[in-house]
Amino acid sequence: MSAGTRAAIVAIGSEMLGPLRRDTNSSWLTERLEEMGIEVVRKSVVGDEPEEIARELSCSAAAAGWIFTTGGLGPTADDVTVAAIAHWMGVPVRRDERFVAAMRERWEVRRGLRMPSVNEKQADFPEGARVLENARGTAPGLWLERRGVQIVVLPGVPSEMREIFEQKVLPELRRGGASAVTKRRVLRIAGMAESRVEELVAPFYAKWKDDPVTILASPGEVELHLCARGDPATAEARVAEMEDDFRSVLGARIHGTGGEALAESLGRALKEKGRTLALAESCTGGLVSSLLTDVPGSSAYFLGTVVPYADRSKETLLGVHEETLKRHGAVSEETAREMAHGARERFGSDLAASVTGIAGPDGGTPEKPVGTVFFAVVDREGREKTSKRFFGGDRAMVRRTSAMFSLEMIRRFLIEAA
Amino acid sequence: MSAGTRAAIVAIGSEMLGPLRRDTNSSWLTERLEEMGIEVVRKSVVGDEPEEIARELSCSAAAAGWIFTTGGLGPTADDVTVAAIAHWMGVPVRRDERFVAAMRERWEVRRGLRMPSVNEKQADFPEGARVLENARGTAPGLWLERRGVQIVVLPGVPSEMREIFEQKVLPELRRGGASAVTKRRVLRIAGMAESRVEELVAPFYAKWKDDPVTILASPGEVELHLCARGDPATAEARVAEMEDDFRSVLGARIHGTGGEALAESLGRALKEKGRTLALAESCTGGLVSSLLTDVPGSSAYFLGTVVPYADRSKETLLGVHEETLKRHGAVSEETAREMAHGARERFGSDLAASVTGIAGPDGGTPEKPVGTVFFAVVDREGREKTSKRFFGGDRAMVRRTSAMFSLEMIRRFLIEAA
Numbered sequence A, B: 001m002s003a004g005t006r007a008a009i010v011a012i013g014s015e016m017l018g019p020l021r022r023d024t025n026s027s028w029l030t031e032r033l034e035e036m037g038i039e040v041v042r043k044s045v046v047g048d049e050p051e052e053i054a055r056e057l058s059c060s061a062a063a064a065g066w067i068f069t070t071g072g073l074g075p076t077a078d079d080v081t082v083a084a085i086a087h088w089m090g091v092p093v094r095r096d097e098r099f100v101a102a103m104r105e106r107w108e109v110r111r112g113l114r115m116p117s118v119n120e121k122q123a124d125f126p127e128g129a130r131v132l133e134n135a136r137g138t139a140p141g142l143w144l145e146r147r148g149v150q151i152v153v154l155p156g157v158p159s160e161m162r163e164i165f166e167q168k169v170l171p172e173l174r175r176g177g178a179s180a181v182t183k184r185r186v187l188r189i190a191g192m193a194e195s196r197v198e199e200l201v202a203p204f205y206a207k208w209k210d211d212p213v214t215i216l217a218s219p220g221e222v223e224l225h226l227c228a229r230g231d232p233a234t235a236e237a238r239v240a241e242m243e244d245d246f247r248s249v250l251g252a253r254i255h256g257t258g259g260e261a262l263a264e265s266l267g268r269a270l271k272e273k274g275r276t277l278a279l280a281e282s283c284t285g286g287l288v289s290s291l292l293t294d295v296p297g298s299s300a301y302f303l304g305t306v307v308p309y310a311d312r313s314k315e316t317l318l319g320v321h322e323e324t325l326k327r328h329g330a331v332s333e334e335t336a337r338e339m340a341h342g343a344r345e346r347f348g349s350d351l352a353a354s355v356t357g358i359a360g361p362d363g364g365t366p367e368k369p370v371g372t373v374f375f376a377v378v379d380r381e382g383r384e385k386t387s388k389r390f391f392g393g394d395r396a397m398v399r400r401t402s403a404m405f406s407l408e409m410i411r412r413f414l415i416e417a418a
Helices: A025-035 A050-063 A081-089 A097-111 A117-123 A158-176 A194-204 A232-253 A262-273 A287-293 A311-316 A322-328 A333-347 A395-416 B025-035 B050-063 B081-089 B097-111 B117-123 B158-176 B194-204 B232-253 B262-273 B287-293 B311-318 B322-328 B333-347 B395-417
Strands: A006-012 A039-046 A066-070 A093-095 A124-126 A130-132 A141-146 A149-154 A181-190 A214-218 A221-230 A254-257 A277-281 A302-307 A351-357 A372-379 A384-390 B006-012 B039-046 B066-070 B093-095 B124-126 B130-132 B141-146 B149-154 B181-190 B214-218 B221-230 B254-257 B277-281 B302-307 B351-357 B372-379 B384-390
Touching (some): A006 A025, A025 A039, A025 A158, A039 A050, A050 A066, A050 A081, A050 B039, A050 B050, A081 A124, A081 A149, A097 A117, A124 A141, A130 A158, A141 A158, A181 A232, A181 A395, A194 A214, A194 A221, A194 A232, A254 A262, A262 A287, A262 A395, A277 A333, A287 A302, A287 A395, A287 B287, A311 A322, A311 B333, A333 A351, A333 A372, A333 A384, A351 A395, A372 A395, A384 A395, B006 B025, B006 B050, B025 B181, B050 B066, B081 B093, B081 B124, B081 B141, B081 B149, B117 B124, B130 B158, B141 B158, B149 B158, B181 B232, B194 B214, B221 B232, B232 B254, B254 B262, B262 B287, B277 B287, B277 B333, B287 B302, B302 B333, B311 B322, B311 B333, B333 B384, B372 B395, B384 B395
Parallel strands (some): A006 A039, A006 A066, B006 B039, B006 B066
Antiparallel strands (some): A039 B039, A093 A124, A130 A141, A141 A149, A181 A221, A181 A254, A214 A221, A302 B302, A351 A372, A372 A384, B093 B124, B130 B141, B141 B149, B181 B221, B181 B254, B214 B221, B351 B372
16 A cells, blocks of 8 residues: 555535535545645545546546545435446446345344335445445445555545544554654634734744744634644654744743633633633623633633623613713723623622723724724722723624633733732 | 536635635635536645646546636745646746736835835736736736636635626626526524424425425524526526425515524514613523624614523522522523513613523433523513423534524514514
C-alpha cells in the first residue's frame, strides 16, 4: 500500500448539487487525513450519475493516490455508486449471498422486521472489493485498488461514514506509518479586536513562517489556528513550541484551547471560585444569558437575568434611578453600573454584570452612535468595573460582539480578584 | 452562445482544501444558475496549483457547457488562476496597460495611495478574454470561450463575486432566454414535529411526484422546499399551485415563506395588533428573548424578560407562590402560569409568555424526564393558555425546540384572539 500522500475526496449525491444541502463529510475527512499525513488535493461533488462519477474518478485518480468517496450506497434506484465504480474499474458486480443472509438476520433480530428485498442490493460488491463492515447501518464501506490507487468507498450518512472510517480505515492508515503528519492547536481569545491580536503575535510570524498560522475572527472572538507538519514527534514539538510562543504574549487572554466555548471557561472559573452570577442585559436582549445557560450544569453558579428592554423596567425591575436615566440616558456608564448593582441585589448573587447599548439599526445619535455599548461588573465586596466600547457591524454583529465582550469581562474580573 | 444548460463550478484556493475554510460561493451561484435554467452538474475545490486547475478544467469542460470559477485572482504569487487558464487554453497572457492605468487612478483617487506594483498583475488577461469590471475591488472577472464551452472567471471574495455575476453575467444569461428554469418556494412551519407535517402533506406527494418537495427539519422548525422546473411561466404556475395545495392542509401553521424568521412574523403580528409582550423563561435561559430582540425595531412591542434561573428568584422577581413551587415544583403547569402572570404584571405588558422545563442532561425524574417543558401565555384580558410538551434530543436541542415552540404558541395565541 504505497499510494502516496495525496488524496481526493468525492461526495456523491444529486441533492448536494442543489442550493439546499451541503457536503459536510469532506471537512471531517480532511482533518483526519491530515493527521495521518495525507494531504487533500481536490474535493468534488457529483450527482448520482454513473457517467459523472466515472469522469470524476478518472480525474481524481490522475491527481491523487487515494480516493475517498461518500454517498450513493443506499438501497434505492438512485444509489448508483457501486455500479458506477465497478463499471469504471472494468470489473463485474456480484451479489454476496452470505452478506445478504447476515443483513436479513440483523433486520430480524434487531428490528423484528423482514428485510425488504430492495435492500439486497446493498450486498452487491465490485469483484475484488474488501467489505468494510458498518456497525451503525446496513450499507457497508468498500476498499478497492486500481493501478496503485486506493479507493475507499464510504456511505454518506455522517455517523456511518465516521464510524467506518475510524474503525476500519484509520487503523490501516496508522499501520502505514506516515512519515509527515499535520498537528494542530486552536487558541481562543475574546474581547480583543483581531487587529490587536495580530499586532501581539506578529513578532513570531518570522520564526514560524514555514508553519501556517491562521487567524479566524468571528464577532467578539478570535481563534488562532496553529499547525505544524513533520514526522509525528517533530510536528508535536513544533506545535507545542508555537503555542508557548503565542502564550508568552497573549497569556491569560487565551480563554481556552480547542472546542471549549467562552461561556464554559467562565462557568469553570465561577465553579472553581464558588461564586454565583446574575445579569442585567438590555441591548443583548438575553443573549449573554442564553450563552451562559447553554452550558450543562450552569444552574450551579448562574442565578438569573433581567432583560429590561423597556426603559421603565430598568427602574421597576432593577431599581435604576429615574434621575440617572434622565440625566445620563439608558445607554450610559451610570445606568450600566446601577443595572449591575440592581441585578446583584435582586438575585442575591456574588457577582453581577450588565450590558446596555445601541445595537441599531435605529436609535443612534451623534454622541452615541449605533454600536456604542456600556458594560459593568460588580461584586458583593464592592469591587466595580465599567467599560465603554464601540463595535462596528450590523445589529447581529453588535449584539454578538457585546455578549462575548461581557462574558470575557466577567471572566477577567474573576481572575483579577484572585 | 449556445453552451447548453449544464454548468460546473470550480472553487480555486488551497485554503478551502483544509478543514478550516469552506467554499460558500457555489451554493449562491447554484441558486442563481437554476433560476436561469442552468443545472449544476459538478462542483469542485482545487488548490492554487496550475496543474490541478488545468486538470479540473478539462474534467469540467467534458461534463458541462458552462464553467464558473471563483478565486485565485489576487495580486500575490499564489494567485495563479489566470495563468493556469491561459496555459490550459493555449493562449498567451498579456498585460492590459490601459487597465493598469485605470487601476492606478482608482488607487490614487479613491484611497489617495500609490498602487503597489504587485497589483499590476491583476491587469494580466488571457488573449481573447472579455474583462468583467469589478465595481467593488480591483480583480475583474473574465469571460472566455474554448471549443463552445463558456468559461466565466470570478473573484473569490463573495461580495465581489456576487456583484460581477449580477451586473455582468446575469443580464447575458437572461438574454439567452432559458427554455426551462427552476422556481422555488419555502414554506416555514414551527411548533410541529416533522412527522406530523409530513403526514399532512403526504396526500399531495403523488400529485407532485415529478417536482421535488424537500422537507428540512431543524430544532423546532420544519421547512418545506417546493421546486418546479419548466419554462418560466409554467414553472411559476406549478410552484404556485404546489403552494396552494400545501397551504390547504397547513393553513395558518405556515408562519412565513422565504427567509423570514419566526420571531419576525411574531413581531409583525404584535405590531399590527398594537400589543406588547414580556417573557419569563427558565430552561431556555434567555434564548426566546434573544431571538425576539434579534429583530430590528423589536423595542416597539417587546418590553423585557426575567430569567429566574434559581428557583428562589421565581418567587422574588416574578411573585410565583412558595406554595406553588413546593406543591407542584418549578417545572409544572402551575408554575408556568404564575411566571407568565408575574412577568405581565411586572412589565405592564398586554401579553406575557413563560417557559419552564428540564433541558438536561441532569435534573430529570421518572415523572418529569429530561425534555419535559411547560409553557404558558396570558393576556391583560385574562385569556390564558398552557401547554406541556416533551422534546427529545440533547440540551441544545431541547432549548432550541422549546424557544421555537414558545414563539409559535404566542403567535397563535395572538391570531386566535382576533
